[in-house]
Amino acid sequence: MxxxxxxxxxxxxxxxxxxxxxxxxxxxxxxxxxxxxxxxxxxxxxxxxxxxxxxxxxxxxxxxxxxTTCPAFEGAIETLQQLVKDGHEVFYITARNAEHCERTKDWLIQNQFPVKEGHFFCGMKDKEKIRIIEDLQLDYYFDDKPAVLETLLDVPTKVFAIDNSYNQELKIPRLLSWFDLQEIIADKKPGL
Incomplete structure (x- = not known):
């Protein structure tokens, strides 16, 4: 997936x-x-x-x-590493400004996130993420920002909001902990 x-x-x-x-x-x-x-x-x-x-x-x-020392959310690195180990593809899609792209990718690698060549997308506007998500034909996509998540309501990708205080109004599935991702995948497998 x-x-x-x-x-x-x-x-x-x-x-x-x-x-x-x-x-x-x-x-x-x-x-x-x-x-x-x-x-x-x-x-x-x-x-x-x-x-x-x-x-x-x-x-x-x-x-x-x-x-510098921005921490990953608990379980995020291990969860993505496990996805890759299990044969899944992991893509990063960030709207960080283009001048931050290479350093962001390097920072992810240095902090043990599994980054494969061609699987890192950066520098687009929030509303442009939908095109990348559709072009990649992602099975799952995870984001925190309401402005992005609202553009993805009608895509075939299973979209999840990372639970934050500023996105509580969104009525879409939520991920409360990165440790829950394997359970979500297991629950969804029969229907895929």
Missing amino acids: KFGFDIDDTLINLREHAFHLYNKKLNKNVELSAFKALNTLEIHEPFGLTAQEGGAMWNSLAEEIYY
Whole structure:
């Protein structure tokens, strides 16, 4: 089978990582509960920043946010490694800006994500992911962002939302833990 994955806040805990960096850089101690209560992708509000200030903060910290110690969600790396070991194909489809593509791919490899040549797609707009997903004829696709997930409601691919505070309004299947993926596959196999 073919599996597609967004990266940020799907496989890696990027927003929470950035939240901790904001606390450090702004010399603040905003509680993690404020982060977990956010119903937006943007994380600037608990710090009292405007959207413009928040965007500037993110851009100024992009190097640290994307390429330092951002942790993978528990079980994500092992789950993808097992998929590959079991003979499945794993594709990465990220809307990170094009200037981050090669370094993102290298970062994934350095952090033990299984990345095969030709299975990494980067630099498209959120709404353009649908074309790649359809062209690849993915069996499963996993993402966190409502703007992306909403474009995939009518594709034959089995689409799952990675459960986050900002995508609770979506009425599509959810993945609560990467350890649950093997069970989902097992439940779906008879119908494939």
